[in-house]
Amino acid sequence: MRTKKMLNCVGLSIMLIAVMSVCGWSQDSYKDQLIAKYPFYSTATGRFAPVYPALAKQIVQDFGITKGICVDVGGGCGCLAMALAKITDLKIYNLDIDPWAVRLCNVLVDEAGLTGRVMAIEGDAQNMPLRDNFADLVVSRGSIFFWPDQLAGLKECYRILKPGGVAYVGGGFSRILDPEIRDELVKWRTQSAEEHGGLESAGWRPITRELLRQARKAGIRHIRLRREPTVGWWIIIRKPAQ
Numbered sequence: 001m002r003t004k005k006m007l008n009c010v011g012l013s014i015m016l017i018a019v020m021s022v023c024g025w026s027q028d029s030y031k032d033q034l035i036a037k038y039p040f041y042s043t044a045t046g047r048f049a050p051v052y053p054a055l056a057k058q059i060v061q062d063f064g065i066t067k068g069i070c071v072d073v074g075g076g077c078g079c080l081a082m083a084l085a086k087i088t089d090l091k092i093y094n095l096d097i098d099p100w101a102v103r104l105c106n107v108l109v110d111e112a113g114l115t116g117r118v119m120a121i122e123g124d125a126q127n128m129p130l131r132d133n134f135a136d137l138v139v140s141r142g143s144i145f146f147w148p149d150q151l152a153g154l155k156e157c158y159r160i161l162k163p164g165g166v167a168y169v170g171g172g173f174s175r176i177l178d179p180e181i182r183d184e185l186v187k188w189r190t191q192s193a194e195e196h197g198g199l200e201s202a203g204w205r206p207i208t209r210e211l212l213r214q215a216r217k218a219g220i221r222h223i224r225l226r227r228e229p230t231v232g233w234w235i236i237i238r239k240p241a242q
């Protein structure tokens with residue numbers, strides 16, 4: 001009788017382990033499928049991994065916005081959004097046009113224990129599915145260079161900003177990133193641009209003074225460009241408080 005009970009118990013445990021490992025396996029394989037469909041994940045979590053915590057820290061130091069709503073436009077798999085969520089009380093919407101990046105971001109957010117703090121949404125920077133005056137802070141790293149209509153994207157960033165809000169849109173690294181890591185990244189970026197016959201031939205649109213002129217003409221009066229060779233090209237937009 002006792003042996004039979006023990007056998008039942010062992011059988012049940014084996015079944016449970018089998019079910020758990022099948023679930024675990026399918027979860028991993030779903031994540032792997034998403035990673036395969038969003039190749040930038042390997043750069044973001046590899047070479048670029050130290051960039052996001054440094055950039056998040058710099059954004060907090062520069063603008064002092066630590067609560068309310070933040071939108072990361074073209075946020076990819078959510079590395080900057082998660083880094084910001086870890087050091088602030090911001091609720092962050094990570095918007096991206098790529099549906100695989102959006103799905104992957106939600107998996108990574110759950111893994112990081114940030115469910116409900118970072119929300120991935122699918123959308124186009126040039127026509128965001130967000131209401132006017134929504135965000136205290138808008139950030140965007142490495143995405144504007146791929147927007148076919150950069151002016152439309154900047155106008156959208158401005159539209160969704162609350163009065164008194166700030167947008168930090170551009171590309172590159174961070175002023176407070178370890179200089180040794182930054183120099184390595186700049187070297188790598190220069191080399192890979194050369195290998196691809198220049199960034200622009202790979203569909204990369206630079207930020208120009210003309211873009212800023214057009215933005216001012218469109219009513220975005222408080223806009224300026226911070227260009228630092230080893231740090232990047234960053235546009236700062238402020239929406240005046242009413």
Ligand SMILES: C[S@@+](CC[C@H](N)C(=O)[O-])C[C@H]1O[C@@H](n2cnc3c(N)ncnc32)[C@H](O)[C@@H]1O
Pocket residue numbers: 040044073074075076077078079080095096097098101123124125126140141142143146147148
């Ligand atoms: C180089 S990745 C940078 C991702 C992320 N910001 C980061 O720094 O890890 C560029 C991202 O911009 C997104 N993107 C490109 N065009 C976009 C658009 N029109 N609207 C929203 N996202 C866009 C891409 O899908 C991609 O995830």
